[in-house]
Amino acid sequence: MNRLLAALALTTAIAAPAAARPAPVEVTRFHTPQTLPRLKGAAVVVEAAEGADGASIEGGLWLQAVKRELAAAGFGSATPGAADAVAEVRIERDTQRREKARGPVSVGVGGSTGSYGGGVGLGVGINLGGGPKEYVLTRLSVRIRDRRTGEALWEGRAESREKAKAKEAAAAIAAPRMAHALFAGFPGTSGDTITVR
Numbered sequence: 398m399n400r401l402l403a404a405l406a407l408t409t410a411i412a413a414p415a416a417a418r419p420a421p422v423e424v425t426r427f428h429t430p431q432t433l434p435r436l437k438g439a440a441v442v443v444e445a446a447e448g449a450d451g452a453s454i455e456g457g458l459w460l461q462a463v464k465r466e467l468a469a470a471g472f473g474s475a476t477p478g479a480a481d482a483v484a485e486v487r488i489e490r491d492t493q494r495r496e497k498a499r500g501p502v503s504v505g506v507g508g509s510t511g512s513y514g515g516g517v518g519l520g521v522g523i524n525l526g527g528g529p530k531e532y533v534l535t536r537l538s539v540r541i542r543d544r545r546t547g548e549a550l551w552e553g554r555a556e557s558r559e560k561a562k563a564k565e566a567a568a569a570i571a572a573p574r575m576a577h578a579l580f581a582g583f584p585g586t587s588g589d590t591i592t593v594r
Contacts, residue, residue, distance in 0.1 A: 419557075419565045422578040422593045426553040426585035433584060436550055439482045440475035441467055441541065446487035455568045459488050462576035463539060470583040480544050487538040492561060494529050531561035537575045555579040555593075 428436075443464045445451025451460055463486050468474065475481070534556070541551040555575045559566040565574065578593035585591070 419563075419574070419594075420559050421557070422575055423556045423590055424553065424578050424581070424585070424593055425590045426551070426579075426587060428551045428584050428587050432548075432550040435543070436472075436482070436541065436584070438471065438473065440473040440480050441482045441484050442475055442477045442480040442544075443467065443484045443486060444477075446485040446538070446540070449487050451486070456488070458568050458572040459537065459576070460486055462572040463537075465573070466576045466580040470580050482541050482550060483544050485540045485542065487540075489534075489536040489538075491534045493532050493534060495532065532558050533561050533566040534558050535566075535571055535575065537572075537579060539579060551584055553579050553585070 443460050445456055445460065450456045463484060464474070467484060477483075535558075536554055536556045538554045539552070540549055542549050555578050557565075557571065557575060559571070564570055581593060
């Protein structure tokens, strides 16, 4: 009986969910050697990309996050008419559902005999998933263009996939985290995709 209780206690401890960790952010940046010198010390105004709602509360969170990271990367700020460049921000968020792959409970029984006695072991596996899981896919895209000519000087995107119920899926947490990942090591290596944890 003691062995049975010990086995159940061990199985429960193993089945207990570990502390959630934020999902990694995949980051890709694009630029050319010709455009980079024009970005150095440039005054940039941050705007929502065409078709995006920058006036909403959530949209404002993303715009502010990008502004902070641009300032940290050495960019200046200016009014729209006096800026050297415009940073256009676009957010895409989509919810996906993944069905569970197996039943909620599985039981395994094993036994052994020998000259030193016999024993029976019981293992219980519990799937604590509780049904289909929903994930929020988020993509932050920023395009810095010359205000006068419209030429693209730098482009980047950051993508993450978080559980819908995770606190990291909320815009208030996702916005600064993804903006920081996008501008980490600015301007970055053109064309490379890196993982930021």
